[in-house]
Amino acid sequence: MTLNIDSRIETRSIAPRRRAFAAAISLALAACVSQVAAYEIDEDATVYDTPTTILGINHIGLSVSDLDAALAFYQGVTGYTLLRRETITSDAAATLYGRSDIRYETAVLEAPNMLFELTEFSHNQGKPTTKMPAQGPGMTHTCFQSPSADSAFDRFKAAGAEILSRGGEPVDLGGYGVTYAYAYDADGNMFELEQLDAGPLAVGAYNDRWKAQGYNSWMTQVALVTHDIVRLTDFYEEILAFAPYRDGDYVNNERMGDITNIDNLSLLASWFRMNERSKTIELWQYRNPITEEYIGKRGVTDFGYSFSIEVGDIQAEYARMSELGVEFVSAPVQLGDFWQAFAHDVDGNVFSLRQATDPNSPYSVPQLER
Numbered sequence: 001m002t003l004n005i006d007s008r009i010e011t012r013s014i015a016p017r018r019r020a021f022a023a024a025i026s027l028a029l030a031a032c033v034s035q036v037a038a039y040e041i042d043e044d045a046t047v048y049d050t051p052t053t054i055l056g057i058n059h060i061g062l063s064v065s066d067l068d069a070a071l072a073f074y075q076g077v078t079g080y081t082l083l084r085r086e087t088i089t090s091d092a093a094a095t096l097y098g099r100s101d102i103r104y105e106t107a108v109l110e111a112p113n114m115l116f117e118l119t120e121f122s123h124n125q126g127k128p129t130t131k132m133p134a135q136g137p138g139m140t141h142t143c144f145q146s147p148s149a150d151s152a153f154d155r156f157k158a159a160g161a162e163i164l165s166r167g168g169e170p171v172d173l174g175g176y177g178v179t180y181a182y183a184y185d186a187d188g189n190m191f192e193l194e195q196l197d198a199g200p201l202a203v204g205a206y207n208d209r210w211k212a213q214g215y216n217s218w219m220t221q222v223a224l225v226t227h228d229i230v231r232l233t234d235f236y237e238e239i240l241a242f243a244p245y246r247d248g249d250y251v252n253n254e255r256m257g258d259i260t261n262i263d264n265l266s267l268l269a270s271w272f273r274m275n276e277r278s279k280t281i282e283l284w285q286y287r288n289p290i291t292e293e294y295i296g297k298r299g300v301t302d303f304g305y306s307f308s309i310e311v312g313d314i315q316a317e318y319a320r321m322s323e324l325g326v327e328f329v330s331a332p333v334q335l336g337d338f339w340q341a342f343a344h345d346v347d348g349n350v351f352s353l354r355q356a357t358d359p360n361s362p363y364s365v366p367q368l369e370r
Helices: 067-078 091-097 152-158 198-203 208-212 229-240 254-260 314-323
Strands: 054-063 081-088 104-110 115-121 138-147 178-184 190-196 221-225 246-251 266-273 280-288 304-311 333-335 338-344 350-356
Touching (some): 054 350, 067 081, 067 104, 067 152, 091 333, 091 338, 138 152, 152 178, 152 190, 178 254, 229 266, 229 280, 304 314, 314 338, 314 350
Parallel strands (some): 221 280, 304 350
Antiparallel strands (some): 054 304, 081 104, 104 115, 138 221, 178 190, 246 266, 266 280, 333 338
């Protein structure tokens, strides 16, 4: 949820550009333990502040059980351009994914501000899928925003999405012109739908070029849910090398409970701004219900989400992040239009680094975000 600043349940008076993040951890919201964040909040911080070569979020990846069905669903609703669909098996792919038997079919969709890649791995055939709970843990969802007057929610619902939010309709969280809903695809992957009225639409990412090209939705976020938000926020602040711009503490808000279909909801959040207006990495820790700790590392090809951070110099970033303790599946490998390397964050979530082989590629962040 990319919440409007006015929707916070609780605000605190803090010295400029710095605040402590107090988190009450409780099994039944009765006994509380305070924890103080090591990170700082900088309300003006964006990815453009990083001294590294990080450019932003290049793509959201989704490992699916049935590529035909997933492509028909997501492209049918969004109308995103299919850039290519191909089957891949190669030594480079084996190195990148860390398994010799790799074979997969992938479909790459172009949203107006990033890529959306759907992949069916042959070795996942016949494996059961599971429904991601709102409280995680893991990368629980991405988000599709759209104008309220041309709602992606309506199109997803008509296409058969299972609506998680109560009442089967978007929820008006704070009266500021944005409604929210959570939904599932056929594999149990959760996604968020945000509908923007004219006011927030005018100051958001939507622009005349997208409208002229026929885009009526766009993708906005990587949402990671953790058992320890301080630790995960510290991790991303260290590898991104800029500060989160917001945090939040939300307790027993009925409308947020309606969005997630959870009674007595209590959670913490922090956000990293990955471009000027349309992309964020958002982190959540649920206190009720409690987000359980994920033990181990998620498989790079497991069903569900992953995402990539595009960089200008992948060798330098691979070396820098390795020194910071990030564990990579392999050294960078050239595959298709990008040099790539998969890694795990401190919670075991999968992400990757990418560098376009052609810096002027239309599928590189600077061009995707024009």
